[in-house]
Amino acid sequence: MKKFLERYHERFSIEISQPKSKxxxxxxxxxDKKRDFASMLGIGVVDYKEVKVTGVDSVEIVVKSKMFNPxxxxxxxxIAFSEGNIASNTxxxxxxxxxxxxxxxxxxxxxxxxxxxxxITLVTDSSTYGIGILVFAWLVLPTTLYLLxxxxxxxxxxxxxxxxADLTAxxxxxxxxxx
Numbered sequence: 001m002k003k004f005l006e007r008y009h010e011r012f013s014i015e016i017s018q019p020k021s022k023x024x025x026x027x028x029x030x031x032d033k034k035r036d037f038a039s040m041l042g043i044g045v046v047d048y049k050e051v052k053v054t055g056v057d058s059v060e061i062v063v064k065s066k067m068f069n070p071x072x073x074x075x076x077x078x079i080a081f082s083e084g085n086i087a088s089n090t091x092x093x094x095x096x097x098x099x100x101x102x103x104x105x106x107x108x109x110x111x112x113x114x115x116x117x118x119x120i121t122l123v124t125d126s127s128t129y130g131i132g133i134l135v136f137a138w139l140v141l142p143t144t145l146y147l148l149x150x151x152x153x154x155x156x157x158x159x160x161x162x163x164x165a166d167l168t169a170x171x172x173x174x175x176x177x178x179x
Contacts, residue, residue, distance in 0.1 A: 008097075009095055010096040012160070015089055016084075016091075016164060020090045023081055024053075026167050045159075045162045059081075061163065063159055073155025075096065075099055075156050076097040077096055077163070080093050094160075103148070121134045
């Protein structure tokens with residue numbers, strides 16, 4: 001299953017116009033900040049509670065949909081920071097993984113349901129109505145499951161871009177705003 005799902009992964013490399021130490025310092029500072037009410041609800045663009053520092057120069061962002069933002073995508077963004085060609089630049093290399101373990105479980109459950117439904121339909125009722133429902137289910141559910149990670153990947157790209165833009169912005173003199 002992992003080999004099949006790897007086709008949804010997307011690798012990226014983006015150059016940031018700040019030194020690596022400043023980028024990691026900004027991440028640590030934002031993670032330690034007290035959050036206002038809007039960020040507790042998950043309304044803001046970047047939620048630093050989701051950012052997990054996995055190494056000296058790498059982070060992993062586990063993005064999940066929230067109550068007030070249910071269409072934000074789900075998955076992981078892994079980013080490793082390294083020095084750029086110029087000392088004042090940082091290269092962010094990473095990977096977008098647009099699915100979760102819940103998605104994998106749902107795929108297995110959905111196909112088990114479809115197989116069970118096909119077995120019951122073909123054994124008990126082989127009318128055109130039953131076969132039509134079966135064909136419709138076999139067309140709609142797998143197509144939806146196939147296309148879902150593409151939508152998640154698009155949302156995770158937007159989240160990655162917002163995260164990297166948030167890192168490069170000057171945070172010291174700027175007031176936090178919800179808009």
